[in-house]
Structure formats: C-alpha cells, structure tokens
Amino acid sequence: MIIGTAKETYRADESLLTTQPQRVWLAIFAASLVALPFVVNDYWLYLTCLVAINVAAATGLNILTGFTGLVSLGHAAFMAVGAYTVAWLETNLGTPFWVNLIAAGLVAAALGILVGLPSLKVKGLYLAIATIAASFILHFCFVHFDGITGGATGINIPPLTIFGAELTTYFSLYWVIMPVTVLMVLGAANLFRTRIGRAFIAIRDRDISAEVLGIPLLRYKLMSFSIASFYAGMAGGLWAYFFRVVTPESFPLLTSIFLLAAIIVGGMGTILGGILGAVFMTLAPELLRYGVEWISPLVPNAGALLSPVRTVVFGALIVGFLIFEPQGLAEIIQRIRRFFRLWPFRT
Amino acid sequence: MANDMNGADLTPAELTVEDVTLSFGGIKALQSVSFTAKAGQITALIGPNGAGKTSVFNCISGFYRPSSGRVLLDGQDVTGLRPPKRAVLGMARSFQNIALFRGMTVLDNIKLGRHGHMKTNLLQAFVYAGRAAREEEELRREVEERIIDFLEIDHIRNMPVSVLSYGLQKRVELARALAMRPRILLLDEPVAGMNREETEDMARFILDVKEEWGISILMVEHDMGLVMDISDHVSVLNFGKVIAQGLPAEVQADPHVAEAYLGSGDPAALMKRLAAERAA
Amino acid sequence: MNPDFLFFIEVSLAGLGSGALLALTALAYVLIYKATRVVNLAVSEVLMLGGYLFFAFAAGWNFSPWLALPLAIIGGGIVGGIVERGLIRPMLGENPISVFMVTVGLGSILVGLTELMWGADPRTLPAFISTKPLFLGEAYVSRKIAVTFVVAAVAMGIFLALFRFWRGGVALRATATDQAAAYSCGINVPGVFSVAWIVGCATAAGAGVLLGAIGGISTTMGVFGLSALVVVIIGGLDSILGALIGGLALGLIQSWAGTYLGGEYSSVVTFGLLIVAIVIRPFGLFGTHEIERL
Numbered sequence: 026m027i028i029g030t031a032k033e034t035y036r037a038d039e040s041l042l043t044t045q046p047q048r049v050w051l052a053i054f055a056a057s058l059v060a061l062p063f064v065v066n067d068y069w070l071y072l073t074c075l076v077a078i079n080v081a082a083a084t085g086l087n088i089l090t091g092f093t094g095l096v097s098l099g100h101a102a103f104m105a106v107g108a109y110t111v112a113w114l115e116t117n118l119g120t121p122f123w124v125n126l127i128a129a130g131l132v133a134a135a136l137g138i139l140v141g142l143p144s145l146k147v148k149g150l151y152l153a154i155a156t157i158a159a160s161f162i163l164h165f166c167f168v169h170f171d172g173i174t175g176g177a178t179g180i181n182i183p184p185l186t187i188f189g190a191e192l193t194t195y196f197s198l199y200w201v202i203m204p205v206t207v208l209m210v211l212g213a214a215n216l217f218r219t220r221i222g223r224a225f226i227a228i229r230d231r232d233i234s235a236e237v238l239g240i241p242l243l244r245y246k247l248m249s250f251s252i253a254s255f256y257a258g259m260a261g262g263l264w265a266y267f268f269r270v271v272t273p274e275s276f277p278l279l280t281s282i283f284l285l286a287a288i289i290v291g292g293m294g295t296i297l298g299g300i301l302g303a304v305f306m307t308l309a310p311e312l313l314r315y316g317v318e319w320i321s322p323l324v325p326n327a328g329a330l331l332s333p334v335r336t337v338v339f340g341a342l343i344v345g346f347l348i349f350e351p352q353g354l355a356e357i358i359q360r361i362r363r364f365f366r367l368w369p370f371r372t
Numbered sequence: 373m374a375n376d377m378n379g380a381d382l383t384p385a386e387l388t389v390e391d392v393t394l395s396f397g398g399i400k401a402l403q404s405v406s407f408t409a410k411a412g413q414i415t416a417l418i419g420p421n422g423a424g425k426t427s428v429f430n431c432i433s434g435f436y437r438p439s440s441g442r443v444l445l446d447g448q449d450v451t452g453l454r455p456p457k458r459a460v461l462g463m464a465r466s467f468q469n470i471a472l473f474r475g476m477t478v479l480d481n482i483k484l485g486r487h488g489h490m491k492t493n494l495l496q497a498f499v500y501a502g503r504a505a506r507e508e509e510e511l512r513r514e515v516e517e518r519i520i521d522f523l524e525i526d527h528i529r530n531m532p533v534s535v536l537s538y539g540l541q542k543r544v545e546l547a548r549a550l551a552m553r554p555r556i557l558l559l560d561e562p563v564a565g566m567n568r569e570e571t572e573d574m575a576r577f578i579l580d581v582k583e584e585w586g587i588s589i590l591m592v593e594h595d596m597g598l599v600m601d602i603s604d605h606v607s608v609l610n611f612g613k614v615i616a617q618g619l620p621a622e623v624q625a626d627p628h629v630a631e632a633y634l635g636s637g638d639p640a641a642l643m644k645r646l647a648a649e650r651a652a
Numbered sequence: 653m654n655p656d657f658l659f660f661i662e663v664s665l666a667g668l669g670s671g672a673l674l675a676l677t678a679l680a681y682v683l684i685y686k687a688t689r690v691v692n693l694a695v696s697e698v699l700m701l702g703g704y705l706f707f708a709f710a711a712g713w714n715f716s717p718w719l720a721l722p723l724a725i726i727g728g729g730i731v732g733g734i735v736e737r738g739l740i741r742p743m744l745g746e747n748p749i750s751v752f753m754v755t756v757g758l759g760s761i762l763v764g765l766t767e768l769m770w771g772a773d774p775r776t777l778p779a780f781i782s783t784k785p786l787f788l789g790e791a792y793v794s795r796k797i798a799v800t801f802v803v804a805a806v807a808m809g810i811f812l813a814l815f816r817f818w819r820g821g822v823a824l825r826a827t828a829t830d831q832a833a834a835y836s837c838g839i840n841v842p843g844v845f846s847v848a849w850i851v852g853c854a855t856a857a858g859a860g861v862l863l864g865a866i867g868g869i870s871t872t873m874g875v876f877g878l879s880a881l882v883v884v885i886i887g888g889l890d891s892i893l894g895a896l897i898g899g900l901a902l903g904l905i906q907s908w909a910g911t912y913l914g915g916e917y918s919s920v921v922t923f924g925l926l927i928v929a930i931v932i933r934p935f936g937l938f939g940t941h942e943i944e945r946l
Contacts, residue, residue, distance in 0.1 A: 035512040036505070096749050143927065147934040150691050150752055154885055155930045157878075158923035165920040215500035219508060220483075220490045222497070227473050227484050234471035237433050239459030239488030239552060248494065282756060289753060294475060333767035340760025347754050348742055 041214060058207070062199045070195040076307045077199075077206040078263050083287045083303040084213050084296065085256020090285065091293035092217065093249040094229030095144050099156035101280035102163040103133040103254040107261025108271040112180040113173060122185050122266065126205065129262030130255040136163075137254025144246045148232075160278060167273035179272030182265050192266075202263050209256060214296045216252075225249055229294070286343045292353025301354040309342065310335045384412040384588040385446045385462050385555035392431055392441030394424075394612075401427045404441065405614055407607040409556065409590040411446075414582055416599040416620075417592045419609035420632055425592040426468060428609070429560050432590075433465045434458050445556070460488040462555030466545040466562060468592075472533040478544050479529045482515050485551030519547050522584075523577060539570035546577060550585070557581065559591035563598055571595065575602055596646050600624065608632065661791045663911045664904060669797030671903020672804035673859055677880035678887065678895035679811060680856040685889045686828040687848030689748065690740060694755040695856045696877025697762035702728045702857025703777070703864030703873060704766055710778045717780030721861055728857020729850040731762075736849035741842070763871050774870035777861075800862045807858070808896060815892065824848060828890060879906070882922055886929040888939020898937070 032038040042048050062070055086100045107129035114125040140159045144152050167174045174180065184191040185201060192198050216222045224245050227235035236242050265271050283306060291302020313335055321327035346353060387409040394402040402424050409415035417425050430436040432443055434455035442451045450458055464485070472481050490511070496504040520526050523543055528536060533544060542562060549557055562578065563571040575598055581587055593599050599606060600620045607617040610632040616623050623629055630642040677699060684692045705727040709720035735758060743751045786795045815821035826834040827844045835841045856877075860869075863876055883902050887894025902922065910918040929936075 034509075035516065036509045039505075039508050039512055041500075143931050147930055149748055151885065151930055151934055153749065153752070154881065155927055158882075158926045158930075161923040162920055162927075165916065168916065212498035215504075216497050218500055219492050219497040219504050220487050221492065221494060223476070223480055223484045224487055226475050226480075230473035230475050231471050233435065234467060235473075235484075237435060237455045237459065237465055238485060238548070239456045240484075241454070241456045252494070282760075285753065286757070289750075330768065332772070333764045336764030336767065337761050338764075340757040340762075340764065343757030344739060344754050344761070347746075347750050347757070348739065351746070351750065 039218065041218065058203060062196050067195055070199060072308065072311060074195055074199055074202050074267055076304050077202045078260050078267065079284070079287065079303040079307050080300050081206045081209050081263065082257050082260035083284050083291070084210055084299040085253040085260065086284050087288045087291075087293065087296070087299035088213060088216070088225070088256065089249050089253035091288050091295070091298065092222065092229060093225040093246065094148075094232075095141075095246060095249060096149065096153040096285075097156040097250075097253065098153050098278070098281045098285060099140065099160035099163075100253070100257050100284050101276040101278070102160035103137060103257035104261030104264060104280070105163065105167060105271070105273075105276035106133045106136055106254075107258030108265035108275065109167065109174055109180070109261075110258065111262040111265040112175075112182045112271050115182050116180060122187060122201070126259055126262045129265075130258040133258025133261065134251040134255040137250045137257075138247050140254075141247050141250030144250065145243055157278065157281075160281060164273055174273070177273060179270055179275070182269045182271065184269065185266040198267060202267065205259065205263060209259060210296065210300065213256075213299075217296070221245075221248070226294070283339075286339065288353075290342055290346045290353055292355030295353075295355045297358065298353050298355035301358070305354060306339075306342070309338065313338060382462075382553060382555055382586060384586050386411040386588065387432065387463075387556050387590060388442075388444040388447075389428065389432065390442045390444060392428070392438045392443065394427055394431060394436060394438050400612055402431070402438070402612045405609070405612070406441075407614055407617055409588055410605065411588050412582070412586060413604040414578065414589045414591070414602055415605045415607065416603035417590065417607050417609060418594070418596070418599055418623075419615075423609040423632075424612040425609055426560060427612075429465065429558055429592060432558060433463060456488060459552060462553065463558065464549035464552035464554030464556075465558035466542070466549050466560055468560040468564065470538075470541045470545055472541055472544060472548070474532070474534045477530050477532055478525065478536070478547075479512075479515065479520075481533055481544055482519060482547045482551050483511055485548040486511055486515075486553070489553055515547075515551060519550050522580070523547050523550075539566050539573075542566065542570075542574065543577070546574075546581075550581070554587055556588040556590060559589065559593075561592055561594060563593065563595050571598060578602060600646065658790055662793070663907050665788065665791060665793050666797055667904040667907025668900060669793070669801045669903070670907065671900040672801045672808075673862055673899075674876075674880050674883050674903050675896050675899025676804040676807055676862075677856060677859045677877060678883040678899050679808065679892065680852040680859070681881060681884045682890065682892055682895045683811075683824075683848050683852040683855070685884070687824055688736075688740060688744075688845050690751050690755065691748070691881075691889065692755045692849075692852070693752065693877075693881070694735070694759040694762060695852070695880070696874030697759040697766075698728050698731060698853045698856040699860035699863065699877050700869070700871060700874045701731065701762055701766060702860030703869035704770055705857065706861040706864060707770070707775055707777055707869055710780070711775075717778065721780075721858070724861050725854045725858045728860070729854035731857075732849040732851075732853025733846055735853070736846050740849065741845070759874065763874070766871055772871055774868055776868040777864045780865065794866075796866050800866065803862060804859075807855070812892065820844075820847060879922060882926045884936070885926060886936060888936025890940055891936060891938035894936055894938035 042051060061073060065073070082100065082104055086097060090096050110129040110132045111125045114120050114128060140156060143155045147155065168177055184193045185198065186192070187201070192201065224235065224240045227238070227240055228242065228245055232242060261276070287302035287306040288299050289302070290305055291300065292298025314331060317327050317331045317334070324330070350356065389405055389407055391404045391406050392402055393400065393404055405428060417428060419425055427436065431438045434453060438451065442449050444450065445461055445463065450461065473484065476484070490507050492504040492507050496502055520529055523546065525540065525543055525547060528540060533541060536544065546562070559578070563574050566574065578589060579602055582589055603620055605617070606620050606623040608615050608623055608629050615628045615632060616626045624643060624646070625639045627639055630639045634641055634645070677695065680695045681692065684690060702724050706720050706724040709715045709723050710717050715723070739754055739758060740751065743754055784795055786793045786798050815825070823834070823839045823844050826837065826839055827841055831841055863873065879902065880899070883898040884895055886902070887898030905925065906918040906922060909921040
C-alpha cells in the first residue's frame with residue numbers, strides 16, 4: 026500500500042517515475058532484459074528480437090495515432106522504406122550500422138511528411154484510407170524502381186558489422202536491437218513530458234481549439250507524422266539487419282493492420298500500451314502454435330489449421346478489445362495497480 | 373512589452389475591432405462592427421441570442437476571417453494572422469462550450485496554454501535534458517504558485533478534466549488562458565450555466581485578474597447582473613450591428629437596448645427585469 | 653472500323669463491365685454508411701464469402717446455379733444481420749475509427765473461417781453463364797462481363813427506385829440525415845440499421861458471385877473491395893449517384909491504365925486518383941460536406 030508521495034521540488038514531481046515501487050519494478054525489468062539472452066534458447070531469443078522491433082514500430086504508430094489522433098494504415102510502408110535504406114546503404118556505401126539506422130529513420134521521416142500532407146485537409150477515416158493508398162503507391166515504387174530496390178527479388182543485406190565483428194547470431198543482434206528499442210521508447214516517454222507531447226494530445230482531443238491556444242496545426246501534425254515515420258524507419262532498419270533480406274512483400278498492408286491492432290489491444294495513447302500491445306500480438310500466434318501442437322495427436326491434419334486459426338484469433342482480438350476493453354491492456358494493468366495501492370484495506 | 377521568459381510585467385493590451393463585416397454566403401453575420409476594449413478595463417459585449425457575439429470573438433481570435441474591416445491589437449493589425457500567432461501576441465480566449473482536452477489532467481491542460489512561449493525543440497524533448505527540463509520546471513513552478521493558488525484549484529490539479537463539475541471546468545479554462553501570458557483575455561460566456569455561488573466566484577476571479585494581473589478583459593455574457601456589476605464599458609450587438617455602447621448605466625438606460633432585449637423600447641422594464649434576475 | 657479504335661472500344665466495354673461490378677460493391681458501402689455512419693471494410697470479405705457460399709451450394713451440394721445464387725445472397729444478408737446486432741450495435745456512438753477497426757477485425761475473422769472451411773487454394777465456380785462470345789456491332793465482349801453488367805445495372809436500378817419510392821427507402825434517407833430526429837418521428841431507427849446491413853451485405857455477396865464467375869474465387873479476392881472503397885471515397889460516402897458514376901469511371905480508368913500502361917499500373921493509378929480526390933474534395937464528388945464548428 027502506498028500512503029502518499031511527498032515531493033520537495035517541482036523537478037522531482039515532473040520526473041518520469043514518481044513512486045518508489047515504480048523505480049523498483051523498472052530496475053527488475055531492466056535487469057531481466059540484461060539477463061534474458063543468457064537464459065532463453067535461440068528460438069525465444071529470435072522471438073524477443075522480433076518483439077523488440079515491433080515495440081519500436083508500434084510506439085511510433087502510437088505517437089501518431091494514439092496520441093495525435095491521426096490514424097495511419099500505412100505504417101508498414103515506412104518500415105519498408107527504412108529497411109530498403111539500410112539495405113541500399115549497406116550494399117552500396119558500406120557505412121557504419123548506426124549511420125544506416127539513423128538514415129533509415131530520416132528517409133522514412135521525410136517521406137512521412139509528404140504522406141502526412143493530406144492530414145491538413147482530411148482526418149479520421151479519410152486519412153486512414155489516404156495512408157493505405159500511399160502504402161500501395163510505395164509498394165509500386167519498391168517493385169519498379171529496381172535500380173535502387175532490386176525489383177521484385179529485393180536486396181540481400183550483409184550482416185551487421187560492429188568493430189569488425191559480424192553479428193550473425195540472435196544473441197549478438199539482441200545487444201543492438203534491444204538497446205535501440207529501449208532508447209526509442211524512453212525518447213517517446215520523454216516527449217510526452219514536454220510542450221510537444223502536450224500539443225499532440227491537444228490536437229487529438231480538439232484540434233481547432235488547440236490552434237486558438239497557440240499550436241500551429243500544420244507544423245505539429247507533420248511533426249507527428251515525421252516522428253512516427255522515423256520510428257517506423259528505424260524499426261524497419263533493425264528488421265533488415267535481423268532478416269537480412271528485404272523485398273516488396275516484406276511489409277504488406279497486413280503488417281500495418283497488425284501494428285494498429287497492437288496499439289488498440291495494448292492501449293492507445295499510453296507508452297505502456299504500445300509496448301504491451303506489441304508484445305502480446307507478437308507472442309499470441311506462438312501460444313496458438315503450442316495449442317495446435319497439443320491437440321495434434323487428437324485432430325488429424327492439425328498443422329494445416331494453424332494459419333487460418335491465427336487469422337481468426339487476430340481478428341477476434343481486435344474486435345474483442347474494441348468492444349469489451351477499448352482502453353486496452355494498459356487499462357487492465359492500471360486497474361490492477363489501483364487495486365494493490367489500497368490493498369489490503371479495500372478489496 | 374511582455375517579457376518572454378520571466379515576465380511578471382505583462383502590459384495590458386488594447387483591442388480595437390474596426391468596421392468588421394462578416395458574411396456567410398449571402399447572409400451578413402456582422403455589419404461594420406466597431407468597438408474598442410480599452411487597456412486594463414473590463415469590456416462586455418452583450419446582445420440577444422444570435423446577435424453575432426461569438427462571431428465577433430471568432431473574428432478576433434482568427435477562427436473566422438472577416439470579409440472586410442480590421443482587428444488591431446495595440447494598434448498592430450492582426451487581421452491576417454493565424455490563430456497561434458495571435459495567441460503568442462497575447463490574446464487568450466476561453467470557449468462558450470468548454471474546450472478542455474479530455475485526455476489530459478488539469479495540470480497538463482493549464483500547462484498547454486504556455487505552448488507558444490516555450491522553446492523546447494524535438495531533440496531536447498527526446499532526451500529531456502537542458503532546456504526541456506528547465507523550461508518544464510519553471511512552467512510547473514509558475515503554474516503552481518501563480519495560477520493554481522490564485523484560482524483555488526490545487527485540490528483537483530492531478531484529476532482528469534472529464535470528471536470535474538461544470539463550474540470547475542470553466543475555472544480550469546480560465547487557468548489555461550492565464551497560462552498563455554495574455555495581455556487581453558477573451559471570455560466567451562464565462563458564467564453560462566453556473567449557479568449563483570459559482571457565478572460569484574467567477575466574478576471575483578475576473579475582477580482579480582484585472583486588478584492583480586493587469587490584463588484587459590473582453591467578455592461576452594448573458595448574465596446582465598454580472599455584466600452591469602463588473603464591466604467598465606459595454607457594447608451592445610443586435611442583428612450583427614453595434615446598437616449602443618457606453619458605461620453600464622448608460623447602456624441600461626438606452627431605449628434601443630431595451631427594445632433589442634424586450635421588444636419594447638422601455639428602459640424601465642429592462643431595469644425591472646434585471647432587478648428580478650439579481651434577486652433570484 | 654479502324655482496328656485501334658475498335659480495340660479501344662472493346663477495352664472500354666470491358667472496363668464498363670467491371671465498373672458496374674465496382675458500382676454494385678460500392679453500393680454496399682454506401683447503404684451501410686448512410687444508415688449507420690460506419691465504413692464497413694468487411695464488405696470485401698462478405699463479397700468473398702458470397703463467392704464461397706455459391707461455390708458450396710453449386711459445386712458441393714450440386715444445387716442448380718439459379719438456386720445457389722439467391723442462397724448465397726441470402727447467406728450474405730444473414731451474416732450482415734448477425735454482425736450488425738452482435739458487433740456494430742454495441743459500438744454505436746463510439747469513435748468512427750474504432751468501429752472501422754471492428755470491421756477490419758471482422759474481415760480477418762471471415763477470411764480465417766473461410767480458409768478453415770474451404771482451404772486457402774483458389775477455386776473456379778461452376779460455369780453458369782455461357783462462354784459464347786458476344787458482339788456489340790463489331791466489338792467483342794465477353795459474355796460473362798456483359799451479363800454482369802446487365803445484372804449489376806438492374807440491381808442498381810431497383811435500388812434507386814426503392815430508395816425514392818418505398819417507405820423503407822425514405823426511412824433510410826431520414827435516418828441518414830438525422831438519427832435522433834428520425835427516431836423521434838417514429839421511424840424504427842434500429843430496424844433501419846439492421847435492414848441496411850442485411851441488404852448491404854447481401855448486395856456484396858451477390859457481387860462476389862458475379863466476380864467469382866468471371867475470375868474464380870480465392871480468399872484474397874476481397875482486394876476488389878478495396879477498389880470499391882476507392883470508388884465510394886471519390887464519389888462520396890453517402891451518395892448512391894456517386895457510387896454509380898464513380899464505379900463506372902474507375903472501371904474505365906483501370907481498364908485503360910491496365911491495357912495501355914501495363915497491368916501493374918492499374919492499382920497505382922487507382923490509389924493515386926484516390927489521394928488526389930481526397931485532397932481536392934475530401935467529402936467526395938457527390939457527398940455531403942459537413943461544416944466544422946468550434
């Protein structure tokens with residue numbers, strides 16, 4: 026039970042974590058992130074890296090859709106832009122990986138501003154559909170600008186090299202992917218402690234009033250688009266190093282829907298929500314795989330059921346959360362926290 | 373002039389609406405409306421429903437662009453400026469139907485008002501070091517010590533605005549407007565829908581803002597009792613035209629005003645109704 | 653006749669044929685949007701389901717195609733009714749994006765269920781339209797496309813007439829204008845919602861059978877619905893006329909782009925057009941412009 030928090034300075038009250046238990050939990054979490062690669066097997070390490078990449082991408086989409094209220098169904102296309110940027114830089118210039126990753130973010134951000142331009146005139150569904158259109162047009166570019174993108178066959182990417190060492194195992198890649206993701210999530214959390222984050226939320230809640238209160242809508246909507254695309258580009262760059270090949274089919278519309286579903290399930294407009302959603306949605310299909318393995322002695326041809334069952338469960342999760350738990354997993358966590366705050370004096 | 377960083381020395385601004393006409397298609401919502409809100413005074417804009425008061429406000433804050441005429445802030449023509457520019461120049465406004473941001477706490481809503489005066493850029497925001505941390509701390513201190521204390525809303529500062537009563541929401545809106553470092557405050561029906569007690573609180577706050585903060589105030593209000601009690605100057609609008617202006621007492625005695633409100637040009641009847649309203 | 657010109661005419665006729673199908677699918681979007689203000693992305697999957705239901709009745713149970721067709725349409729309508737009552741009614745009044753995402757999730761569920769029932773491989777429908785070529789003057793038209801055009805045109809005509817003259821059509825228009833006012837005038841608004849979803853989904857299922865008859869069925873044929881969504885965005889989400897004209901126009905444009913620029917250009921032209929349309933006229937060519945307020 027927490028009785029109260031006494032802060033002596035305004036700075037202390039403005040800090041990211043305001044209670045002792047929060048700090049303790051975060052320390053435990055950080056320690057387990059460090060310990061994880063030493064305890065789990067290669068398959069789970071692979072999944073963890075994939076989760077981290079999806080967390081980075083979902084956090085970006087959350088900034089745009091959850092916090093600024095601009096719905097995008099084209100987020101995967103920006104991941105693709107990032108992946109192609111890394112692939113092209115690696116194969117043509119051979120620049121260091123951190124330069125490539127940042128370049129991936131920046132190229133995606135520049136395109137994001139372009140795609141965000143319609144957001145000045147339209148919002149809501151129309152914007153969502155415009156972003157679908159943009160992602161189809163980008164897909165066309167990936168196939169047809171074959172001088173840069175390698176056309177339909179795509180580009181193979183050499184392994185990530187750091188101080189002359191090639192990182193080819195999941196274990197070694199983990200030490201690049203996880204820190205980058207952690208930094209990106211921390212950056213996003215910081216963003217919403219400042220005027221820029223407040224401006225985004227204001228635009229989501231009442232855009233016209235926000236303008237009268239001194240927030241230039243054009244600049245901030247485009248800024249949100251560019252930040253979200255930067256995150257997607259970085260995540261796509263990590264993805265490229267992880268899978269080592271990128272083709273036009275690497276990031277289909279379904280990936281965009283997946284990311285939007287992740288922030289819906291996790292909780293839109295909270296940093297924690299983006300993380301929880303990405304973790305949950307990436308791991309849920311794996312749980313199904315265990316389920317199918319478990320029933321396979323009883324049901325003939327159970328393996329063939331896996332893919333359609335995943336599709337059904339994916340849709341059912343979106344529908345179920347929207348109808349029954351629209352604030353997502355983050356709200357469930359909050360409820361649990363509220364319960365324990367007064368525990369054991371109130372049940 | 374207003375000092376940007378630590379400016380307690382806000383000078384009140386004078387706002388002039390000059391010959392403003394606003395038409396939607398063929399309908400003229402405003403016809404050459406002119407009036408001045410003098411520096412350091414409370415000016416009230418009154419008139420029957422549909423007279424065009426909120427349209428005037430929308431022209432002043434830049435949401436509508438007048439078809440002709442000018443809006444001047446301390447003599448500077450702001451007619452062509454976008455709303456955020458006007459906000460930075462010192463125009464702060466509250467809204468008729470509360471426009472708080474439901475997804476934020478009271479504190480964040482108030483902080484948002486300062487947006488245009490802050491300088492944190494994207495990179496600083498991501499690392500939350502240097503200017504970002506310093507600015508946020510300064511803002512927090514000022515909001516706590518000057519605004520939250522002054523408006524007596526310290527007990528609700530960490531609540532989400534959606535759970536507050538109507539009267540408190542209006543007060544948070546005023547707090548947010550004050551955080552904008554205004555030199556003139558535009559209040560659109562600050563006491564609409566409030567009970568007697570809440571109205572009296574708000575009247576006290578408005579007077580204090582004028583006296584202690586030295587801010588000019590322009591307000592649209594239906595509550596005639598409040599208007600007559602606290603304003604220094606009253607302009608009356610009817611059918612998009614200014615039909616009378618002057619001291620509250622003069623306006624009350626004007627037969628045009630009585631006609632606009634009651635349909636008959638008898639100031640005595642208007643006085644009687646005001647007295648009845650006040651007693652209620 | 654000049655052979656180039658003849659070819660152009662043939663390409664255009666084929667475009668009008670698929671345009672009629674686009675218009676019919678677009679109508680499903682418009683009906684549902686007008687009544688409930690929901691953009692139902694699952695129209696695409698109901699269209700696919702219509703094709704598979706027809707396949708199940710006609711090929712699986714060996715029903716005559718003329719029995720299987722109405723059964724498939726009724727099946728689509730039943731799905732629409734269940735979805736409206738079960739998923740959409742509880743979401744009324746929620747943020748439109750949330751409801752839109754519910755229909756996206758629903759689409760995924762329908763695709764998964766279809767794969768579970770019939771597998772993921774593409775199938776061809778039993779032929780029920782003769783393949784004998786048809787000539788309009790000198791121009792060759794595939795008989796399937798011609799039949800599709802006629803069926804779609806008749807269906808659209810019936811809809812337009814019902815909309816104007818039938819009481820239910822008037823109720824739908826009243827609901828579209830102002831739900832609360834319609835309700836207080838004694839119109840059974842929830843009933844209108846159900847009927848719109850049933851009829852909309854039935855229409856989509858019918859369009860799915862026609863589309864399947866031309867190109868076969870697969871679980872990815874729902875992509876066609878995305879083109880129809882482009883039609884409604886360009887034509888105006890609440891405009892039947894917009895769906896009609898937009899559908900024919902997009903059919904022509906896709907056909908021309910596909911023939912003269914190459915097949916892969918037809919989607920890029922479609923979506924390029926969509927972005928231009930959204931930026932220039934966000935509420936569509938024939939849609940209602942909603943004024944924004946403070």
